[in-house]
Amino acid sequence: MATYQSYSFQFLPTYESGKASKTDAEIIVIGLEDGKPSVSKNAFSTQIEKYMATKPAFQGKTGQVAVFPKGTWAPSQAVVLLGVGEKDSKTLENFRLAGSALASKLSAEKLSAPRFHFSNSAKGEDVHATLEGFLLTLYKFDKHRTTKAHVAIESFSIAAKDKDSDKEFAKVAKDALLEAECVFLARDWSNEPSNVGTPDFYAAECKKLAKELGASIRVLGAKEQAKEGMDLFMSVGQGSVREGKVIVMEYKPKGYDKSIALVGKGITFDSGGISLKPGLKMEEMKHDMSGAATLSAAFRLAVKRNAKNRVVLVVGFTENMPSATATQPGNIFKTRAGKTVEVINTDAEGRLILADLLDLAHDSKPDAIINAATLTGAVGIALGKHCCGVMTNDSALLGELRACGEALKERMWELPMFDEYLEDMKGDWSDLRNVANDSNGGTIRGGIFLREFVKKGMPWVHMDIANTAYMMGHVPYLPKKGASGLFVRAVARFVENYS
Numbered sequence: 359m360a361t362y363q364s365y366s367f368q369f370l371p372t373y374e375s376g377k378a379s380k381t382d383a384e385i386i387v388i389g390l391e392d393g394k395p396s397v398s399k400n401a402f403s404t405q406i407e408k409y410m411a412t413k414p415a416f417q418g419k420t421g422q423v424a425v426f427p428k429g430t431w432a433p434s435q436a437v438v439l440l441g442v443g444e445k446d447s448k449t450l451e452n453f454r455l456a457g458s459a460l461a462s463k464l465s466a467e468k469l470s471a472p473r474f475h476f477s478n479s480a481k482g483e484d485v486h487a488t489l490e491g492f493l494l495t496l497y498k499f500d501k502h503r504t505t506k507a508h509v510a511i512e513s514f515s516i517a518a519k520d521k522d523s524d525k526e527f528a529k530v531a532k533d534a535l536l537e538a539e540c541v542f543l544a545r546d547w548s549n550e551p552s553n554v555g556t557p558d559f560y561a562a563e564c565k566k567l568a569k570e571l572g573a574s575i576r577v578l579g580a581k582e583q584a585k586e587g588m589d590l591f592m593s594v595g596q597g598s599v600r601e602g603k604v605i606v607m608e609y610k611p612k613g614y615d616k617s618i619a620l621v622g623k624g625i626t627f628d629s630g631g632i633s634l635k636p637g638l639k640m641e642e643m644k645h646d647m648s649g650a651a652t653l654s655a656a657f658r659l660a661v662k663r664n665a666k667n668r669v670v671l672v673v674g675f676t677e678n679m680p681s682a683t684a685t686q687p688g689n690i691f692k693t694r695a696g697k698t699v700e701v702i703n704t705d706a707e708g709r710l711i712l713a714d715l716l717d718l719a720h721d722s723k724p725d726a727i728i729n730a731a732t733l734t735g736a737v738g739i740a741l742g743k744h745c746c747g748v749m750t751n752d753s754a755l756l757g758e759l760r761a762c763g764e765a766l767k768e769r770m771w772e773l774p775m776f777d778e779y780l781e782d783m784k785g786d787w788s789d790l791r792n793v794a795n796d797s798n799g800g801t802i803r804g805g806i807f808l809r810e811f812v813k814k815g816m817p818w819v820h821m822d823i824a825n826t827a828y829m830m831g832h833v834p835y836l837p838k839k840g841a842s843g844l845f846v847r848a849v850a851r852f853v854e855n856y857s
């Protein structure tokens with residue numbers, strides 16, 4: 359079991375064949391072939407055949423689950439049929455959805471230790487996706503509750519098949535577990551209320567992470583930020599009593615191939631500042647550090663999987679608050695890069711901290727920069743909740759990142775960055791202003807502003823995840839409420855594959 363666990367339940371490492379200690383549910387995975395359930399030979403084949411002859415509602419469709427309680431088919435275990443759907447049209451998402459349905463059903467039935475029997479034709483990636491959906495569904499954030507929700511599932515295992523598949527399945531199970539753990543890390547950070555999830559808190563979490571991963575870390579407090587000339591970053595937190603923190607973490611494997619910088623927005627609470635947000639749903643702005651959380655978790659996942667690329671994580675945590683010391687609309691600040699910015703709207707603060715963080719990221723001489731941020735509410739208006747918004751100055755780079763997401767159903771959609779969008783971001787009294795004169799094309803304006811802080815020739819992608827970072831309950835394996843942890847897996851995969 360990995361050392362990093364801030365989430366509230368544990369898996370016993372019993373997924374390796376034969377080691378399961380206390381199986382209480384035998385899970386028979388059943389797919390469809392030409393519309394008919396295809397059942398591999400297993401210990402329950404006779405019962406299944408008889409059952410299917412009764413033409414039950416269970417037909418092996420994706421996410422269908424049939425439970426035969428303990429004592430019905432087996433004396434001391436429940437037997438559960440799990441449908442994964444049509445073979446020809448099998449996408450990995452089908453397996454995730456099936457795994458998710460199983461997790462919900464087992465939790466409801468208070469079954470705690472399932473053992474999976476995959477079909478004879480199951481490939482490693484099928485098993486991985488099923489477990490992914492299963493594990494991602496089990497997340498709970500109840501550290502602040504005095505009465506804990508009952509968590510049924512404690513361990514899982516995979517029934518022995520043959521030596522080769524046993525080895526492969528054990529490997530993918532471990533990987534699915536690691537992925538879930540990193541997604542949970544991102545969710546945990548994002549869900550943390552801002553009285554606990556302060557800049558100091560995340561700086562301490564980052565230190566723990568660096569220690570665990572053997573990565574080097576630099577924590578910049580106000581003094582160091584000032585020395586770096588990060589006036590614009592500091593301006594965002596100047597209304598808060600809490601000191602903002604900038605973290606630079608580096609993973610540098612021997613003989614590394616490429617270098618990638620990951621730059622994340624970590625606003626621990628976004629009240630809007632003097633341009634105060636309306637009260638309705640303002641509590642959701644504790645999630646405004648999701649970009650930093652996503653990239654920190656992706657960093658962990660990539661490092662844990664021994665990525666061959668060097669990765670530099672640059673995340674900035676600070677609070678956007680109104681007070682006597684807060685930035686006032688019209689204030690002008692110098693950026694680390696030298697340009698000046700007039701803050702017209704103090705609620706467009708993400709781009710302000712990212713401007714300095716992006717500039718700082720160039721110091722590590724990366725081959726590419728990816729940034730992630732809950733930057734604009736407008737991205738949800740443009741795209742809904744089925745993909746995040748992305749912008750780039752390098753379509754090949756974006757292509758690679760998008761391909762990693764596509765396979766995981768972590769989808770991204772590109773928005774244009776025509777130069778004309780920059781025109782109304784030019785300042786009257788400064789080089790740039792932080793918002794345009796009207797509210798149209800808000801997401802693009804955010805991206806265009808950030809592009810001003812990406813140096814010529816530096817391949818870069820900006821991910822606006824404001825619409826997908828939380829409240830993604832329409833996807834069965836994402837939490838009904840709170841953080842989704844989306845894009846942790848895609849970014850990690852990209853970091854590992856980039857060449």
Ligand code: BES
Nearest residue numbers: 703705706707732733734735736793824
């Ligand atoms: N953190 C918000 C963006 C956001 C909005 C995230 C809704 C999640 C849900 C960001 O700092 C912000 O307030 N952006 C402004 C920009 C505007 C002032 C140009 C917005 O979206 O309204």
Ligand code: ZN
Nearest residue numbers: 628705706707
């Ligand atoms: Zn804001």
Ligand code: ZN
Nearest residue numbers: 625628646708
């Ligand atoms: Zn914000």
